[in-house]
Amino acid sequence: MSLQDRDKKHLWHPLRQHQLNPNSVGIVKARGCILTDEQGNEYIDAIASWYTAVYGHCNAFIVDRVYKQMQQLDQVMFSDFTHEPAVRLSEALIKILPDNQNRIFFNDNGSTAVEAGIKMALQYYFNTGDKRSTFIAFENGFHGDTFGAMSVSGLSVYNGPFEDFLIEVERIPTPDGSNHERILRQLETLNTSHKIAGFIYEPLLQGAAGMTIHDARGLNDILSFCKTHGILTIADEVMTGFGKTGMYFASDHMDTKPDIMCLSKALTAGLLPMAITSCTESVYEAFLSDDIAKGFFHCHTYSANPLACAAAIAGIELLTSKDIQGNIKRIEASHERFKNKVREHPKVKGVRCLGVVFALDMDTKIERYGHLRDKLLKFFMDRGVFLRPLGNTIYIQVPYVISDEQLQKIYQVIEEALEIV
Structure with missing residues (x-):
């Protein structure tokens, strides 16, 4: 029996109406930019499997690093312990993140990275005695499928059944090069009428909205407004991070840097699930107190998994390489x-x-x-x-190792x- 037929007995796939589309292609091998199905057909992975396998599938350099780590330390809980891969990854990330980022918090995936960022912003103000409950987000943004991430997302095709249960969000248009003065006036009004905890945004590129690109200068002005008015800024770089916009991070295109950043997908080169929420030292310091309850009590079982950390370290070495x-x-x-x-x-x-x-x-x-x-x-x-x-x-969002011939086939x-x- 084929993988496709066996799949239909028990599996429930994401983003699909199974009544209308019950079939899945059975993939048995992936190498470089090529996926191979159970019939031996080959496909160029022109979207790097949802923007993750940016150095190609089963990259030998990354696989070897993870294999070596697997023989040394596979998993240990991160609330009471630390380990070399986590420390090394934090050191490697801080070197390439925007200069104001200084703290690394581990999560499981992009949605939970955003969830942690939202909770950080809310608790930051709670801890400082300035309780705030509203977020600002772009129209048609997408930030994930957990409840906080859904709340700040603006695509109802994903959120429709849950809209009555979400946190309060005010939406603004994306800057297009001609409208940012109007957006700033809207922000002035919102800042007067709401207690705003944070502004969350996909920097420069909205993925699920159809890869729409917005204006860097306009976004920088929005970020500057938020900084001036004490609104924490959260850059969702789950999709845009690790070289996809031509710089290490999309936030590098703006002078004003975010207070909090959310990272996943290409972080571990598509090999293992992991995510990170980074922040400035000043955000971190708001959680330091003799009062235990002011700590950030948010945790994932596989936080800082050593194997995922090893994959991420190897990925950063490749990202920063000349090739x-x-x-x-x-x-x-x-x-x-x-x-x-x-x-x-x-x-x-x-x-x-x-x-x-x-x-x-x-x-x-x-x-x-x-x-x-x-x-x-x-x-x-x-x-x-x-x-x-x-x-x-x-x-198209191809692996960085794609050949010119493979690119031409995609275009064709x-x-x-x-x-x-």
């Missing part, structure tokens, strides 16, 4: 050339690039999880490319798809 930085620039240049080639196509409504991210909006209405979107997904898979459209947006199947929509 990977050169590859990122090569991919950026390739995307720009493809953008210029297809931007005037009659079926293209818009096209944009940022770092290794390429996004193309088709001039066709496609539901986010509808029949036409599924037909498009199958079209790509039948041609040996795994691309996962977000509604009418086709996006996108051009072919434009002829059938």
Whole structure:
């Protein structure tokens, strides 16, 4: 019996209506940029398996580091102990994070990294005797599926049944280069009428919203406003972090740095689940007290798992290497050339690039999880490319080790798809 048939007996997949779409492709091998299914078909992983496997699947350098760590220390609870991989990872991260970040808190995944960041902001003000309950977030943002992360997300396709149970959030538009003065006036009004704990944002690039890009100068002005008015800023870099925007972090594109950062996905190069919420020393100090209750009582069983830490350390070594930085620039240049080639196509409504991210909006209405979107997904898979459209947006976010030939194949199947929509 095939993996696909065995799967249907017991498994419940995310982001799917099983009544309409019960089948899953059985993957048996992954290496570099290639996924291989149980029939031996190969697919270029053009989205790095949800932006995680940025150094390629089963990267030998990372696998070897994790294998060696596995023989030394596999797991130990982090509330009472520390260990070399966690300490080394903190040291490596602080070197590449924005200069104001100084404390590292471990989580399990992107949603829990955001959850911890939200709780840090709320408790920061609670501990200082200034109880605040409102968050500001961008329209159409996405920050995860736990309750706090859902609250600050703005895509009702994910949140609809739970909206009556979420924390208070006021939404603002993303800056587009012409509207940030209007946004600042809105923030002035909100700051007067609400006790605002924090502003959470996806810096420069909103992933689930269709890889929409916003204006760096406008975002910097928003962050400056928050700093001036004592509003903690939380950068959700779960998707954007570790080189995807052409810099180590999307926050590096702005002069004003966040108070709190949320990291996951590419953190461990797609090998093991782990996340981090980092913060400034001043945020951390608000939790220091003779009163035990002012500590941050938030914990995950696998916090700072040594194997995941080993993968993350190896990933950072690759990220900062000359070869990977050169590859990122090569991919950026390739995307720009493809953008210029297809931007005037009659079926293209818009096209944009940022770092290794390429996004193309088709001039066709496609539901986010509808029949036409599924037909498009199958079209790509039948041609040996795994691309996962977000509604009418086709996006690319490839592993940094992809070859020029593989990139050209991705571009080719996108051009072919434009002829059938």
